[in-house]
Amino acid sequence: MSIFEQRESNIRAYARTYPTVFVTAKNSRQVDDKGKEYIDFFAGAGVLNFGHNNDRMVQAMIDYMQKDGVLHSLDMQTQAKAEFMQKFSDVVLAPRNMPHRMQFMGPTGTNAVEAAMKLARKATGRYEIIAFGQGFHGMTLGALAATANEYFRQASGVPLLHVSHEPFEHPHDPEASLQALQQLADLYRDPSSGVKPPAAFMVETIQAEGGVNVASTEWMQALEKLAKDFGSILIVDDIQVGCGRTGSYFSFDGMGITPDIVTLAKGVGGVGTPMAMNLVHPDLDKHWSPGEHTGTFRGQNLSFIAGREALTYFEDDELMNGVGQKANVVRSVLAPLVEEGSVKKLRGRGLILGLDVGSGEVAAKVVQRCFQQGLMLGACGSGGRVLKIIPPLTIPESDLQEGLTILRDAVRFVMEEAA
Amino acid sequence: MSIFEQRESNIRAYARTYPTVFVTAKNSRQVDDKGKEYIDFFAGAGVLNFGHNNDRMVQAMIDYMQKDGVLHSLDMQTQAKAEFMQKFSDVVLAPRNMPHRMQFMGPTGTNAVEAAMKLARKATGRYEIIAFGQGFHGMTLGALAATANEYFRQASGVPLLHVSHEPFEHPHDPEASLQALQQLADLYRDPSSGVKPPAAFMVETIQAEGGVNVASTEWMQALEKLAKDFGSILIVDDIQVGCGRTGSYFSFDGMGITPDIVTLAKGVGGVGTPMAMNLVHPDLDKHWSPGEHTGTFRGQNLSFIAGREALTYFEDDELMNGVGQKANVVRSVLAPLVEEGSVKKLRGRGLILGLDVGSGEVAAKVVQRCFQQGLMLGACGSGGRVLKIIPPLTIPESDLQEGLTILRDAVRFVMEEAA
Amino acid sequence: MSIFEQRESNIRAYARTYPTVFVTAKNSRQVDDKGKEYIDFFAGAGVLNFGHNNDRMVQAMIDYMQKDGVLHSLDMQTQAKAEFMQKFSDVVLAPRNMPHRMQFMGPTGTNAVEAAMKLARKATGRYEIIAFGQGFHGMTLGALAATANEYFRQASGVPLLHVSHEPFEHPHDPEASLQALQQLADLYRDPSSGVKPPAAFMVETIQAEGGVNVASTEWMQALEKLAKDFGSILIVDDIQVGCGRTGSYFSFDGMGITPDIVTLAKGVGGVGTPMAMNLVHPDLDKHWSPGEHTGTFRGQNLSFIAGREALTYFEDDELMNGVGQKANVVRSVLAPLVEEGSVKKLRGRGLILGLDVGSGEVAAKVVQRCFQQGLMLGACGSGGRVLKIIPPLTIPESDLQEGLTILRDAVRFVMEEAA
């Protein structure tokens, strides 16, 4: 028995999907202890936008450690933090005229979401937060109440309160989805509806874990208007699809909306060391008193170092332009699967694409076969029926092509086997 | 205006207590951007048991990165993780005959606490968890319900449910505290008391944030018995006082108790990169289904590397023996303050010691003066009236002496000023 | 100052709308202490279907008291109770092949609703109950969570949990309302919607307090199907519109549905002495253990006596036929108001009719003027903009005509004044 079988909790999951022991990694490839290489279309669940062990980041971290740069600092001021913040301000916020403040609360996405929910409730004096079907926001009790999936929810062991779920934008009927928001407005206006305006609406522009469901600009604008009309906070959870994933820094760039809070994590730390950050509009931020939401690991200087390096990718257009080109490659290689009827739908935006194969069993078989063939891939969506394609944005086109070929063949193989 | 004043959230706190910008750090010293050195009696809120930028750990991390060791891996299997687990099993669990499983859930303490609460509720089918007055367990909604301090609690913006607080062991009346547990047993037995046995009791053996309140062996044993008698889970939150802080790996070593769950974080990652781990008794662990509590940053390989290095300190007695010796130094230098009446009480165990100066204002002034004199120190307890002394366990005796002198003089100075 | 001003709580409400002291009452008329007579279109908020101080009932009560019939009996067996139950079984349940059990819980509507909610939750193991916008179900904490009106809800002082409100059938778009139920079914089927099937749906077929909103047969059937498909309990709250109000004993007669629970109160006791009763399907009733929901005033023998007398009105068609005829009178006298544009809408079924005058201020003025002219009338609906016409079913046609003339003239007067 391996040490994992002997001593690791029964809760382990990816260890079962990818039953090997990994040793090294670089950009879009991981290598296991038998020397087998895997192309990575999973990117650490959307963390590794800039590839595994990004050379520039690793070197900056090593340099920092070699000169004894402070590693752990809670929410004290450090040079590494100042430089990250300045770069983020210069590269991301200033060009968008975003006056937002940066809040570091704890290095996980769920912590960012909890802090956002807390502030929205505190500032409005309201309890209820509206989240959306298929949404995923984390595992701690507050965030879990906003996560829609019943498998996660039931594990809480207590009732999940003060969050209600509305349907996310319907892919085939955008008009009905706009009307649904209008109906909410009607209910909020009626003092006898039994429904009151919420503290916040919390939404992913693209539901990643939920099955790569993409919200339209119109729906996002209507949602922002609904929030503003009723004094509710708009929280965009950009944890999985921000940081360049869609071909621009924020997933909502170009939509003409300005969220009150943006939650960031995963890619923001650059290389996969933990980091999370909320962007909070100053009008809202003033509702925080010092130290009301704390956390030991707020001062992740290695993440500031690597995260600062990541921001340099947004100083020119090269990486972001590449996202569009690579997305086109994905679409062109996989389009035949839709045409030939092997899959129901290929959807997504930028380098987050979902291949709906119709059932969780089929998807699981494809994942397993891909893994055997040297490709790492994850499933998402209701029942796990959507294959999620989120390679590092820095993936070389050759790896992308090779991975897509494995995937396409695996889908066909499983489909034929099932037929 | 600095970038912090321009762009960081109003919630920042330590940045205000220690108003400078830190650049480098080594063992028990930090240096700011003006070259001023500070002796560190705070150790990153109890994280840096092995000192800032521990040489052995930093070198191991650099070596790992230079050979392209996988940095980010969710809960997949990696060599670095295997080696950490094997070492933890060999050095910590096996010698204590602890059959516990290791659960990695997300790298923050609050996440560890949330996972523990979730499992306790899920396994027992009960909702209520008993935590204790002055206890601190984290900031996310589930953990926050267990945190006692009203300043943190009110920020939640919603009612904090399904946790009740009982008084922690009373320092001056241990007999009454044992009776209080007995009274709980009576209430649990009576079907008309309105009170039912809880899912779990969650306790710190030494309440660190709560003011360095130390539970006795007798009380901890009585609590364990109470839990066992009523089918409740015993959770020991050893996040701040585990990992050697008290002179032994666990703070409950030698008490003759075996918690069902031990939550670890802070020091377990060795050097201050985030990591958390729950130790879960196998009988309880089987209530987890795969993936029920997930998290992006479960696979912190740099933390596994540094954390494994930290475990080597427990392969012999040197560091742990030093804890006792250094604690004696602290006590001998500070004892006169109690004798001369400057402070009410010096309490603690191992290298977590608390100096109760009677009021939060006095404590704040002492902290400020120490900082001016080159010593970093934090306040804790009700109203912040207790100065908490938690230097790195690896602090050189000279730094310890120097820091204690600054502290002793600062207390006297503030007391005289107030008189 | 009157004793009311001196000593009654500030919460009194109808005392302000009808500022006089009533002394006697008979059928559809009340007389105050100045000898002024009032025609009653309010019927004690729907209690007095058989008129004030119904002669047959009063005589039966006096006879019962004169022979020392047991007055108070908790849930013990009495002759008066047996005779009521037998009559109810013979006249109401048996002809409809309803196998339902009668539960007496406490003599108020809110108690009936609480017992129904409790049983639905207990039997299904689910918490959530779906109630509807504009619905009114009572004032105690469980029932209040189902009551939609924010004025009542905010008075609770605590969050109202475990009830969600869906929109009631839309009067102008029945098709959309059917689709809305279909969408709920879709959400219940999707394990990632964040929404689960409820313990129960609780609905009034005609929302009385909510503004005389009438559900269609099609919608009620779809709702019953939705409940059955997902193992949810269907509760019809017939407290205000049952007992003959709509021209048949139950308001849902003829709809082809069979609720799992029917809540009855108000009219069931006949003469206005308190009584409530739930009809519970035997398959559901077996989930009650003896004494799980108790109450001191379950054995209201005067109400059994008068209530039994009330049931004799359903042994032939006379009263029920009269309901239709009188409803026609109401409609014909008030129709001109709609035609001439004074009111927006006259709606209802049987002898519960609502006149939407467009605003709460207008309605309040009409109520006040009617009272001056000798007609008692109440307002309901969002903001109180609907005048509710619910005279005793036994009202003589002359009183009905006289009252309607007062009402019609008052509406015109107020409208002209406003113009």
Next chain:
Amino acid sequence: MSIFEQRESNIRAYARTYPTVFVTAKNSRQVDDKGKEYIDFFAGAGVLNFGHNNDRMVQAMIDYMQKDGVLHSLDMQTQAKAEFMQKFSDVVLAPRNMPHRMQFMGPTGTNAVEAAMKLARKATGRYEIIAFGQGFHGMTLGALAATANEYFRQASGVPLLHVSHEPFEHPHDPEASLQALQQLADLYRDPSSGVKPPAAFMVETIQAEGGVNVASTEWMQALEKLAKDFGSILIVDDIQVGCGRTGSYFSFDGMGITPDIVTLAKGVGGVGTPMAMNLVHPDLDKHWSPGEHTGTFRGQNLSFIAGREALTYFEDDELMNGVGQKANVVRSVLAPLVEEGSVKKLRGRGLILGLDVGSGEVAAKVVQRCFQQGLMLGACGSGGRVLKIIPPLTIPESDLQEGLTILRDAVRFVMEEAA
């Protein structure tokens, strides 16, 4: 099968304890359909302080009905209500200098309790209410949260929130009970205790359903002080032990305390027709807005008529003096049972006395044997081990003696059988 077996809900309880059909009743006797007479030591669960079918009350009710007095009037003003209020003011409130307002909310005890809890929360802006172990306050969701008995609580089907239970005064250690209140004060003062001052303390001076547990004057005074010190409302639930049961109108008369709210029901209506009334201090009553807590059956004129008659019993000392004399009779007849060891304890105050027979099975056998011998009696307390003696206050001494003899013999019989 009787109609009860055919058609009544499985929830029926007293019907099983007293398996006969009652027909008539007068003062302390009930007669069944076989003509068998039963002496009543149960008094309709404490309702019938003035006996079954009290002649004066019945005659007043008949007179009222014969002259067409308004029977049902919601919260409108009626002559019957004015006369009741005036009499209550004159006989009860004025002599005690109580400035309290009378609130009529719905005719059941649970409704009175819900209204009291609602007002306390609304006025203080706090959620939590402290109730006491063994306390009984009703069955609707808010009141049920305050009821301690787990059998009732579990039937709710949802978590019971926002009420915590503290132990009631301990019969054998009054000093410890006073200290327990002091400890609560300490916790309320400490911002890190995890415990905040409640909206209200709700207490019965004698826990009737809870086992005839009697609070001392000292403890009640300490509780009142605790409430006042922390801005909490003091609610005395006098539903079962008020209205003369203890030998004075209120159970707390002579204790030197003034509750903010007194809940009354049961005996206040005189003859067993439903009625409830809260007495609310004017400073608190102003927090009610008109109509915030409504109810159909607030205007119970038959209860006002009978209740007014009941108040005449308090215009002189005859009845109240008799309570003491009769209590002495009970004590002298039953004392030998304690002396000879058949029962553990005879406790109580006025004409509510409890005989602790050590187990619920023994108590149930005694109840059954008494019923066979012609005495009705109920059991209460944890597990139903306490026989509760609450005859009408108007019971003739001959009936009292006869009933006591039956009871004493039954206890001895059951004890001997068990030996």
